Amino acid sequence: MKKNFALTLIILFLIFSPQTTAFSQSLSSSELIKNAKQYDGKIVIYSGEVIGDVMLRGEFAWVNINDGQNALGVWMSAALAKEIKFTGNYKSRGDRLEMVGVFHRACLEHGGDLDIHAQSLRKIGNGRIVKEKLNFDKTSLSLILLGALSLIWILTLFKHK
Amino acid sequence: MILKPRLEDLKIIGFYLGKIILGLALTMAIPILIALCFGEINPALDFFISIEISVLLGLLLIKICQTDRDLNWMQGMVVISLSWVVAMMLGAIPLYLSGHYKVFLDACFETMSGFTTTGLSLVQDLDHLSYAHNLWRHLGPFIGGQGIAIIALSFLLKGTSGAFKMYVGEGRDEKLLPNVINTARFIWLISITYLIMGTLALGIAGICIGIKPINSFFHGACVFMAGFDTAGFAPQSQNILYYHSLTFEIITIVIMIVGSLNFNFHYQLWIGKRKEIFKNIESRTFFISIMLTFFIVAIGLNQLGVYPQAIALFRKGFFQLISAHTTTGYMTVYAQQFITEWGNLALFGLICAMALGGCICSTAGGIKMLRVGVICKAMKEDLKRIIMPERAIVIEKFHHIKEIFLEDKLVRSALTITLAYIVMYGLGALVGMFYGYPFLEALFESTSAAANVGLSCGITSTTMPAVLKVTYIIQMWAGRLEFMSVFTILGFLFASIEGK
Numbered sequence: 001m002k003k004n005f006a007l008t009l010i011i012l013f014l015i016f017s018p019q020t021t022a023f024s025q026s027l028s029s030s031e032l033i034k035n036a037k038q039y040d041g042k043i044v045i046y047s048g049e050v051i052g053d054v055m056l057r058g059e060f061a062w063v064n065i066n067d068g069q070n071a072l073g074v075w076m077s078a079a080l081a082k083e084i085k086f087t088g089n090y091k092s093r094g095d096r097l098e099m100v101g102v103f104h105r106a107c108l109e110h111g112g113d114l115d116i117h118a119q120s121l122r123k124i125g126n127g128r129i130v131k132e133k134l135n136f137d138k139t140s141l142s143l144i145l146l147g148a149l150s151l152i153w154i155l156t157l158f159k160h161k
Numbered sequence: 162m163i164l165k166p167r168l169e170d171l172k173i174i175g176f177y178l179g180k181i182i183l184g185l186a187l188t189m190a191i192p193i194l195i196a197l198c199f200g201e202i203n204p205a206l207d208f209f210i211s212i213e214i215s216v217l218l219g220l221l222l223i224k225i226c227q228t229d230r231d232l233n234w235m236q237g238m239v240v241i242s243l244s245w246v247v248a249m250m251l252g253a254i255p256l257y258l259s260g261h262y263k264v265f266l267d268a269c270f271e272t273m274s275g276f277t278t279t280g281l282s283l284v285q286d287l288d289h290l291s292y293a294h295n296l297w298r299h300l301g302p303f304i305g306g307q308g309i310a311i312i313a314l315s316f317l318l319k320g321t322s323g324a325f326k327m328y329v330g331e332g333r334d335e336k337l338l339p340n341v342i343n344t345a346r347f348i349w350l351i352s353i354t355y356l357i358m359g360t361l362a363l364g365i366a367g368i369c370i371g372i373k374p375i376n377s378f379f380h381g382a383c384v385f386m387a388g389f390d391t392a393g394f395a396p397q398s399q400n401i402l403y404y405h406s407l408t409f410e411i412i413t414i415v416i417m418i419v420g421s422l423n424f425n426f427h428y429q430l431w432i433g434k435r436k437e438i439f440k441n442i443e444s445r446t447f448f449i450s451i452m453l454t455f456f457i458v459a460i461g462l463n464q465l466g467v468y469p470q471a472i473a474l475f476r477k478g479f480f481q482l483i484s485a486h487t488t489t490g491y492m493t494v495y496a497q498q499f500i501t502e503w504g505n506l507a508l509f510g511l512i513c514a515m516a517l518g519g520c521i522c523s524t525a526g527g528i529k530m531l532r533v534g535v536i537c538k539a540m541k542e543d544l545k546r547i548i549m550p551e552r553a554i555v556i557e558k559f560h561h562i563k564e565i566f567l568e569d570k571l572v573r574s575a576l577t578i579t580l581a582y583i584v585m586y587g588l589g590a591l592v593g594m595f596y597g598y599p600f601l602e603a604l605f606e607s608t609s610a611a612a613n614v615g616l617s618c619g620i621t622s623t624t625m626p627a628v629l630k631v632t633y634i635i636q637m638w639a640g641r642l643e644f645m646s647v648f649t650i651l652g653f654l655f656a657s658i659e660g661k
Contacts (some may be wrong), residue, residue, distance in 0.1 A: 033495045036502065051288040052397055053373030062371070062405045064397070066288055070495065071399045083162070090201065090291040105502075111407060112473030113526040114495060138258065145213035152220055 029070035036105035051092035086127020096125030099128035167659030179222030186215035196293035199639025204293035207258035238649035279639035280393025280490035280615020306390030306524035359385035389420035393490025393615035421487035421519030446534035461507030487515040490615020526613025530573035
């Protein structure tokens, strides 16, 4: 509760702060990439699923977040990254995060990468392990084909005899 | 008089095609092993089904077309052309079964893109793709880069003179060793040695940048296979940008350059002739061409102030340029950024680099450096003829493994292939423009497909028209086989209809 209250305060501060322009609505990755010049250096809200690995780099970490259109690299403190429990891959859905941070079209600190430097984040959905069930149709098809192959093999044996 | 192909021709073609299909089925066992290691049940089934279909088709063709006759030139070329189309369809089965492709055509596009070492992708939700399917995407370039026929030559065919025809049919005309089967095996030896070295280098770099060890070596193997074979696939949707690492990018640049060099260079280095790399017309042309095209890209980026620092400009510009010139297609920018930020001049530089391509007898596509070098030498010779007295005898030589005299036959061959590539780049752009894409974007994507590069400015997507997908598939196929096999199959079809 305290965390959410603090995050709301930060967002309100950033929105009404006189120095920087902030965008109060969550922006999509496509919107950010397409209009990168417009959002460059601005504070933005971006949300999506954590995918791949959380790559720790000293006191910071790279986290790639996919909003369903593209994945964007988010640079955050290692302390913030600790909140991530699940990352998206074949066997799991990653945590869904909403973050507030500064968007860079060509980041000076990171060799010209298009990225977001997160200032705060909030978990808006928990990740989970995806349980894999055996696909019945695929199993049946595979057995039918195996039967056909065996038939050819037997016919070949007869032909040789 | 055009002769209609006889039943015997079809039988020979079917028999060798069957053998190649069996070779392809063999390679599908690797993703099954990976699926079992990572406990991926359904992906293992996808590959099991694909192997069964492939073995069934391969065995049927071998049994029906049983023959002990060897291939002639026409049959060899037709076998190669068809084997790439059949490999595309069979290789697409496990991908389509994964559920990550909207329609079967998209999976075919992905497979052809992989086998031809292009790297254009239509996969959906790549970040949740299984290890097994992801490995198959990257194994495709490794198989296709070395050549689908090379597998058959290395493991399934023994001592056949038809082997050489299939080897040439895959766009290679240089033998490293006197025997073509030994050449094929040597190509595998080089590739597997580099695979081990590259996977180790990328794997260790991956661990250092915070990737879990198993993932790191898996990514290392995938990125190496797609980098060395100049394909440009990556295990994550952000391509190389996913890693956010200069070290990773530098290692990838080295792999891309090594992969785009002539296998003959590797052989010369292998036997200790290191000077060859400095003397050879191809390596010299490659170096000059990289410098010139990078100059264009850098000016374009600088004019528009795309990157605030020279270091960032160099890091982004040089990576993309090397990726384009080696025809790999790895990206550290988003596809849309080429259009929204890079500007026309930088794009023009990239298109030139893509069109020129890497070295012959490598996994790279495009016109290729030896041809560019030969054409430049021919122009120099013609200029000399104009300047020098009429009675003067002008002789031009160049070094490519040995000293070679510049003959008209050589120049004509280089110009014919160059012209064919240029026409294909243009035709693809025309189809793109027909569907409403601007000229530069359509040309960029068409060149990328035909030169087997894989860089995209955003046209390649699941929503693009089916005709455009088919156009790019044909471009990738014809570009990889360097036209000869494709012309032969067209001739074969024509003879089947019109012949007597």
